Amino acid sequence: MYGMESGPQRRGTARKAILSATLKLIAESGVDSVTHRRVAQAAGVSLGSTTHHFSGRRELLRESFQQYLLWGNRMIRVLAGAVQERKEHPVDQVRAILVALVEREFANPELVRAEYELLLYATRDPELAQMVTDWEANLVGPLAAVLREAGAPRPSECAHTLVNFLRGFEMERLIKPALGRDEFVRRLTPLLGALCRTGNPIQRQAERLC
Incomplete structure (x- = not known):
């Protein structure tokens, strides 16, 4: 029984290593750098292992990007849940979610490069x-x-605006590594203030916090 369990476990470990190595290659050298041979070398597995798990380059790329998206979804849920548990004002919650996301990506710029390669490939x-x-x-x-709670007049459009702002800052930081959390917050604050102006009591509190 233990032998039967160890086989799939090893295969699962090899598959994860292959996907991680593929994302790393994409981040370092772009999608065009991905070949079965280079991935096998980076993952520390045999060439036969990569061709066994992935029939072709397209499947390898797609599943690697899918793995990235799944990881991103889990991270978003964890961060949003942790921020909402703090019971802060909605504007502060939005700020905290975005700052937490950008700090995670500051810690691993390779993931940011992989994300932009993903968008191009998609x-x-x-x-x-x-x-x-x-x-x-x-x-x-x-x-x-959260923006709806803060009184933003068009919360979905405002949320898209903030995501685009986050992406733009990430891209700028790829060529200006000195940009950090403080600069991100400095730019984010007036944007949040503008998005949360609704002409009601929530607006006045949001503007004060922004």
């Missing part, structure tokens, strides 16, 4: 493009819910 793969759309909805949804 323009040529309709199925993956739909997965990216669903992934973005998982981020926009929690932000929109």
